[in-house]
Amino acid sequence: MITVPVDLGNRGYDVLVGDGASNELAGMLRERAPRARRAAFICDELVAGQPWFPALDPGMPFTVHAIVPGERSKSLSTVESLARALAHNELARDDVVVGVGGGVVTDLAGFVAATYHRGVAYCPVATTLLAQVDAAVGGKTGVNLPEGKNLVGAFWQPVGVLCDTALLETLPDREWACGRGEMAKYAFLGVPSLAGLPLEEQVARSVACKAAFVGADEREAGRRVLLNYGHTLAHALEAEAARRGRDVRHGEAVAVGLVYAALVARRLGRIDDARVAFHRDVVERFGLRATLPGGPGAWDHGELLAYMGRDKKAAHDLALVLDGPEGLSLVHGIDRSVAARALEELEAADRREGCA
Numbered sequence: 001m002i003t004v005p006v007d008l009g010n011r012g013y014d015v016l017v018g019d020g021a022s023n024e025l026a027g028m029l030r031e032r033a034p035r036a037r038r039a040a041f042i043c044d045e046l047v048a049g050q051p052w053f054p055a056l057d058p059g060m061p062f063t064v065h066a067i068v069p070g071e072r073s074k075s076l077s078t079v080e081s082l083a084r085a086l087a088h089n090e091l092a093r094d095d096v097v098v099g100v101g102g103g104v105v106t107d108l109a110g111f112v113a114a115t116y117h118r119g120v121a122y123c124p125v126a127t128t129l130l131a132q133v134d135a136a137v138g139g140k141t142g143v144n145l146p147e148g149k150n151l152v153g154a155f156w157q158p159v160g161v162l163c164d165t166a167l168l169e170t171l172p173d174r175e176w177a178c179g180r181g182e183m184a185k186y187a188f189l190g191v192p193s194l195a196g197l198p199l200e201e202q203v204a205r206s207v208a209c210k211a212a213f214v215g216a217d218e219r220e221a222g223r224r225v226l227l228n229y230g231h232t233l234a235h236a237l238e239a240e241a242a243r244r245g246r247d248v249r250h251g252e253a254v255a256v257g258l259v260y261a262a263l264v265a266r267r268l269g270r271i272d273d274a275r276v277a278f279h280r281d282v283v284e285r286f287g288l289r290a291t292l293p294g295g296p297g298a299w300d301h302g303e304l305l306a307y308m309g310r311d312k313k314a315a316h317d318l319a320l321v322l323d324g325p326e327g328l329s330l331v332h333g334i335d336r337s338v339a340a341r342a343l344e345e346l347e348a349a350d351r352r353e354g355c356a
Contacts (some may be wrong), residue, residue: 002204006137007215015137015211018205022052022125022164025098026059032119032159035094036060042109043100044069047127052167056125058098063089067108067233071242074104074143076152085196096159098120102128102175103135103250107150110141114156124208125162128171129179130251133186133206138214148310149235163207164315167202174249179250180286182206182309184258185229187282189327190214195285224256225313225329228256229321234347235313236307237292240299248293255288256346261322263342264334270324279323292346305336318351 001018013032029036038063047053048066050198065085067073086097097120099300100110106124113122126136130280142153168176183194191209194202210227234253241248262279265271283290292299305318313319318334 001074001233002200003212004204004207006157006211009220011157012215013160015163015207017132017163017165017207019166019348020164020201021162021289022056022167024055024162025116025123025125025179028160028162029058029060029121029123032060033094033096033123036096036121038095040065040089040091041098041100042082042105042110042112044249045103045303046075047101047105050167050170053100055101058096058097059278061271062098063091067103067105071104071144071238074108076143076145078108079115079143082108083116086112086116091116091120093117096123098122099124099136100127101305102126102131103178106131106136107140107142107153110139110156110158110199111143111153114141114276115155117268119156122158122177123160123162124158125164127164127167128175129168129203130175130182132165132168132203133179134182134210135160136163136225137207139218140220144239144242146239146314148239148307151312156220163203165203166201173251177288178249178251181234181254182231183248184255184288185227185284188229188258188279189226192258200330208341225330226321228313229328230254230261232308232311232320233257233260233304234311235311236304236348239307240303243292246294252288252293255286255290256292257282258283260342260346261320263345265322265324266321266322267338267342268331268334270322275323292348296347299347301340301347304343305339308341309338 004015039058040066045066097113100105115121124136137285139155139157142150147149150190233259237253259279264277268335279288319332322331
C-alpha cells in the first residue's frame with residue numbers, strides 16, 4: 001500500500017493506493033470523521049451490483065443511493081434527488097457521504113456532500129483508473145449544464161481517498177483508455193515514463209503530481225489550472241456529444257485535446273513540429289487515438305468553439321493551457337481563427353490516417 005499525502009494544513013488528507021485499499025474505509029472514517037454516526041453511499045447501479053460492493057464497510061449504519069450510470073446523471077436534478085434522499089434518511093451534519101465509483105460519481109457525490117447541510121464529510125472510494133489518477137483527488141466537485149461541463153460545482157476536500165487497484169481488474173477496455181488519457185497529461189507536468197511502471201506506481205505517481213499542484217493552489221487561482229491541459233477541447237467534445245446522444249469518454253477526449261492544444265501552440269509559435277510529434281507519441285504510447293472521435297466531418301467546429309468559449313478558464317475570451325518554451329501556461333485571448341484552423345488541421349490529420 002502506498003500513502004500519498006495531500007498537504008492542505010488542517011484540511012489535508014491521505015490518498016491510499018494499492019490492492020485492498022477499500023478495506024481501510026472504516027478505519028479512515030473513524031480517524032477522519034470521528035463524529036459521524038451514519039454514512040450514505042452514493043454509487044451507480046453497475047457498481048452497486050459488483051460482487052465486492054457488499055463487503056464495503058464504513059463501520060457504521062449506512063444507506064445506499066444508486067444512480068443511473070453515465071454522464072447524464074451528473075446534473076442538478078440528480079443532486080436534488082440525492083439531497084432529498086439524504087434528508088429522508090436523516091443524514092445529519094456530522095455524518096458522512098461515501099462516493100463509490102468513477103469520475104461521474106466522485107464529482108457528483110462530492111458536490112452533494114459540499115452542499116448538503118452546507119457541507120458534510122466526504123470520502124471517495126475510486127473504482128476506475130480515471131477516478132484514481134485524477135477525478136477523486138483534489139476537492140473539485142461539480143455537475144454539468146447543457147451549456148458545458150462542470151459549470152456548477154464547489155471546492156470540497158475529502159477526509160481521505162481510497163484507490164483500490166484490485167477493483168480495476170474488471171474494467172472494460174474503454175474505461176482503461178479513459179484513465180490513460182489523464183495519465184498521458186502527466187507526461188507534460190513532470191511525470192515521465194508512466195506507461196512502463198507497475199499499475200500501483202502509475203496511480204501513486206499520478207496522484208502525487210496532482211497533490212503537489214493542489215497543495216500549492218487549492219482553489220485554482222494559479223498553477224493548478226495547468227492540470228486542465230488538454231481539457232478545453234475535451235470538455236467541448238463531451239458536451240456536444242451529450243447533446244447529440246453520442247458516447248465520448250473523458251480520457252479519450254483528453255487525449256485528443258492534448259494534441260489539439262499542441263497544434264494551437266505551434267500556430268502561435270510557442271512550440272515546433274518536433275514538440276507536436278512528441279504529443280502524438282505520448283498519446284499513442286498509452287494506446288490512445290490522437291484524432292477526433294467519429295472521424296472527419298463528425299463535428300460542427302462552430303459548436304465546439306462556442307463550448308470552448310464558455311469553458312470555466314475563460315474570462316470573456318478563449319483561453320487554453322498551452323505548451324511553450326518554459327513549459328505549460330494558461331494563455332488568454334486566443335484568436336478564434338487560430339483555434340478554428342487548429343481544428344481543421346486536426347481533422348485533416350484524421351483524413352490522412354483514414355487514407356493510410
